[in-house]
Amino acid sequence: MTAEKGTGPTRPSAGAGSLALTGSASLNVGVASLRYDHRCWKVHWNHVLRAYSALEADYQNLVDRNKMMFDVDAFFIFSTHLHEWMKRDMAKECMLTPEQLNELNRLFYTDPALVLGKDIANTQKHHTRTGGRMAFVAEVSVYFVGQRAEAQIQVVGEDAPKDALGLATQAVASWQAFIDDHKLQPT
Known part of the structure; x- marks a missing residue:
């Protein structure tokens, strides 16, 4: 010009x-x-924490059903994808050791909150699941007394639903413990 x-x-x-x-x-x-020459898992960890904060805020405010469902799905998608980001990151400042990778896989495939979170993310991703466990937001309740909202996760084949924020809190705690135990620097 x-x-x-x-x-x-x-x-x-x-x-x-x-x-x-x-x-x-x-x-x-x-x-x-802002340009990222390398998209480190640390950037994705920040996304997990932001999605968790949004879900916490939903529980404290009167939010509509669609926002709550979106924020639940967003949290569990980011949380699930963190595993792949950590596993595949080959930048020197972000790469995990072979021992850390083994522990990461053990955690991801055995931690109850992360396993159920993976099921939620995969159920959201696919219209129809042909394998694995279906889990989704079955109910969003907004309580006008006390002005709060909550979401329940229904796992197909199980009777009792699970509280979405409680499950997200467990997932964040599991990821944080892994980061702390392995002295990883998330920033």
Whole structure:
């Protein structure tokens, strides 16, 4: 884009992909960008924590059913994907040792909150599950007395639903314990 000089402010010339200003109008444009040359698992851990904060806030406020369902699904999707991010990250400052990778896999496939979280994420991802356990948000309750909301997770084949925030709290605690136990630096 070229600029034409005249008696008024400098204006971009009209042409493909440019903007023409008439009169004495001016246009100030600012761009803020953040570039990641490497998307470390640490960035994804931050997404897990933000999704958890959103879910906590939902429980404290009167939210609509769709927002609550979205925030439950978002948390468990991010939490589930953290395993893959940690497993596949090969950058020197982010890579886990072979021992840490073994412990990561053990945790992910045996921790009850992470296993159920994986089922929730996979049920949300697929219209129909042909294998594995189906688990989904079965009920969102909004209590006007006390002004709070909660979501219940129903696991197909089980009678008692599970509280979504309680399950998310357990998942965050499991991930945090892994990070702390292995002295990983999440920031």
